[in-house]
Amino acid sequence: LAYIIYFKFVDPAANVPDNWLFGISPEGIGTVGMVINFIVALIVHKMTGDAPQATQDLVESIRYPRGSGAATHH
Numbered sequence: 001l002a003y004i005i006y007f008k009f010v011d012p013a014a015n016v017p018d019n020w021l022f023g024i025s026p027e028g029i030g031t032v033g034m035v036i037n038f039i040v041a042l043i044v045h046k047m048t049g050d051a052p053q054a055t056q057d058l059v060e061s062i063r064y065p066r067g068s069g070a071a072t073h074h
Contacts, residue, residue, distance in 0.1 A: 003029050 007015040007026040017023060024032060050056075 003021065004026045007019075015026065017025075020026075021029070051059075
């Protein structure tokens, strides 16, 4: 985010390919961030265990509220 803010608002004159990080424009850096975020999420997922059963039950109870009937329209 700081990369985008710097080149778009703080110093727009510096927004030239010679100043970009690894040749990546401020508009394209979001794609890099998305890939990094996905990789970190996969690593965290692999390194952590499942949530306790009580937590899973709580999430399931929120998903299907008490007193709600079956869906009538799709």
